[in-house]
Amino acid sequence: MAALHSSGSTTGYNWGEPVPDTNGGSDIVLWKHSDDSYKPYFSSTRTWDQIRERKAAVFWCKGVWFAQEVPRFSFIVWLAARNRLSTGDRMRAWGIQQACVLCGEPDETRDHILFACPYSFTVWDSLVNRLSGNMTDPDWLTTLQFVTANNLQILDKILLKMAFQTSIYHIWKERNERRHQTGFRTASQVMRIVDKAVRNRITPLRYTAGHKYVGLMQRWFEVTATS
């Protein structure tokens, strides 16, 4: 993306590039910032914009990436949304047979684990049934669409996204720990871990009075309180 630029050529020829002319001064290195903009400094953003392949934004973008996210949780959700988690159906290509370690279903797929699996659905449903207004659904696409766009009030929208990525992260972690025989938790234990992880994420946010997200923790307690 760097271009040599000969400054101030005065020759009469114009074949697109001016002929080098020592009277015009020394060549200097410029960075291409866009098709017709060259600057003496490097910009990773401008360079990335020029070399990356642009694609239309995916519908679930805002359900995965948002201000209150935990990046390592968002990453797992992103893999899930792209169906790139190493689930049994994808590992078959490498000769590995993998049933669902959470419930025993022989065909372990993304859609099974999120959230057709009775184990996963128990975690997800027990956490967000009230928050979602009874809209929990075992179907992956339905869930992803609902988490991304819904008519919930503003605090509930954020809490739903937080619960979504935290649940997926911890369900996938539990799946991996069972697979490698390094852990074995019940659905209600994972549910409590997710609940605590959501609270731990809310605590440091500290929105000041008047901010639209004030009351996030109180709202989380309201919708998860067991009566």
Ligand SMILES: [Zn+2]
């Ligand atoms: Zn299962």
